[in-house]
Amino acid sequence: MFKKIDNALAYRVYTGGPIINVFSISKDGVFDGMTAAWNCPFDTDELIVVIDKGHTTTQNILDTGKLVLAIPCENNLIDLLKLGSSHGRDNKNKISEVVTEKTANFEYPILKGSLAYFECVLNDKALFADKGICLAKVEHVYVEESLWDDMEDAFVPGCFETLSHVKGVTFSKGGKIIE
Numbered sequence: 337m338f339k340k341i342d343n344a345l346a347y348r349v350y351t352g353g354p355i356i357n358v359f360s361i362s363k364d365g366v367f368d369g370m371t372a373a374w375n376c377p378f379d380t381d382e383l384i385v386v387i388d389k390g391h392t393t394t395q396n397i398l399d400t401g402k403l404v405l406a407i408p409c410e411n412n413l414i415d416l417l418k419l420g421s422s423h424g425r426d427n428k429n430k431i432s433e434v435v436t437e438k439t440a441n442f443e444y445p446i447l448k449g450s451l452a453y454f455e456c457v458l459n460d461k462a463l464f465a466d467k468g469i470c471l472a473k474v475e476h477v478y479v480e481e482s483l484w485d486d487m488e489d490a491f492v493p494g495c496f497e498t499l500s501h502v503k504g505v506t507f508s509k510g511g512k513i514i515e
């Protein structure tokens with residue numbers, strides 16, 4: 337039997353992809369990072385993230401056309417909540433308040449110990465500016481090598497380590513609640 341719930345809670349049922357972080361740089365060279373639950377693949381090498389038009393990240397991506405998406409691990413929980421709770425324009429030290437390492441090509445900071453990351457360029461600037469739908473075309477993707485199955489070309493056991501957003505500061509990982 338199905339139970340009807342409030343339409344405004346649809347996103348909590350549908351969830352999204354794994355929780356991710358979005359890293360960007362301002363036109364003045366200040367790095368920023370945020371957390372995003374609303375994301376999914378769009379094509380084999382293109383990802384969608386829905387980003388509020390008021391976020392500093394949005395302005396940075398519109399200005400530079402570049403972004404890095406990273407999949408954090410459970411140990412990054414406190415830092416991903418920090419990235420998700422202040423705006424880069426109000427807190428220029430946001431990135432230095434979390435533990436980071438640099439990506440291989442763009443040399444953007446990501447949370448240290450992330451499971452995988454994607455160095456991307458913005459596709460369809462007009463769509464992003466209008467609707468907040470960010471199409472991120474992947475230029476390079478890196479995955480923690482112990483989490484990738486080369487025989488199957490699959491993210492196993494990585495898929496057991498990703499966090500999914502449930503509500504507030506509640507996440508799930510591998511079928512268990514993480515808070």
Ligand SMILES: Cc1cc2nc3c(=O)[nH]c(=O)nc-3n(C[C@H](O)[C@H](O)[C@H](O)COP(=O)(O)O)c2cc1C
Pocket residue numbers: 355368369370371372373374375386387388390391392393394416417419420421422423424425501504
């Ligand atoms: C668990 C979690 C999930 C979030 N998901 C999204 C999201 O999918 N899209 C979005 O625009 N903001 C999302 N946010 C909010 C942003 O991460 C937050 O507003 C952040 O401070 C924006 O930073 P910025 O202004 O420096 O870009 C989320 C926050 C948290 C804690």
